[in-house]
Amino acid sequence: MTAMSSIISPFHFLLILLVAAHSICCGATDKEKDVYIVYMGSLPEGQYSPTSHHLSLLEEILGESAATESIVRSYTRSFNAFAARLSNEEQQRIASKKEVLSVFPSRTLQLQTTRSWEFIGLAETAKRNPAVESDVIIGVLDTGIWPESESFSDKGYGPPPKKWKGTCKGGSNFTCNK
Template sequence: MDLKFISTFLCFVLLHSSKTFGDHFTNQSDLETYIVHLEFPDQLFSNSKDLLLWHQSFLPTNSNNSSRILYSYRHVFNGFAATLSSDEVREMEKKPGFVSARPQRIFQLHTTHTPSFLGLHQNVGLWNASNSGKGVLIGILDTGIDPQHPSFNDNGMPNLPLKWKGKCEFNVTTYCNKKLIGARNYVQPDRFPLDLAGHGTHTSSTAGGNFVDDANFFW
């Protein structure tokens, strides 16, 4: 067989293969994350796996759909987040049930000191003229409370108001004080209202906790 013919044939095979792979695989540099909003389907899916499979049906058939979808949304709105090219988004727009596709946007924090950023100063203006909620009793229904958290230190607090008739239902009565004046478990009355999740402590300290010096993200 003529060697020139063989070389030409191999060259043709390689060029043809390159074109074939190019048709089926999207360049990774062309991909970005999109938030895809869909209409709610007419049928109700019995589980999240079925909903995910339906979301995957909007993706290109020549892609690995399981790795393209980053998140699947079903509560606030129906849709998903996926890595897509602009051409793939245009094809997706033609499918029934499609609403919109928006590229993700990353926002940078302007500040971690919101009061000063907004021009609010503790020692001037309305803040200084108010009594800062003095004498207000705050009741919170949540996951419980951590009575040993420093936000509930009662240093400088006045005596309990005479109108207060509540109870402190911890196994150690000293857990309650002039700041944390009562606690009860309404879901399981035979158990103590100790916060094991952290959410109740967070909301309680936000609403009425004391200032904590050198506080960090975790405490």
């Protein structure tokens, strides 16, 4: 081995540096990680910092620096949960913690309809079961108003009921329908 072959050329040094920087910056293993929602129930009474608790839970599993890189969102107002980028093994380890009620993959869903009864094939006169219906939780997704959306189509609807006393005030980019 010559003295010259044991020295790293500037080209090789730059190549090694670029690969290392890419692995650190872009997370070489992040391709194997998905975003999971970690649900921990309702917020506890009294002095409690949800974000601190979420980070400490992640630190137990991932280590300090990886925890802050992994967390995507900390939900701190209505319920106690956080979203984090985790491997399958990491999400299983978090799910085994006693304070964690459930862990599930974060998914982006597309709005299907605003006419639910028609969408699921039920007539307005369908037989109802109040005992079963009382166990249903309904989520409202506010996707904003787009007057041209099929959701606002009045096709197939008659005039508003005579007892309705409201008014519709259209604008330059909005017209009223039935």
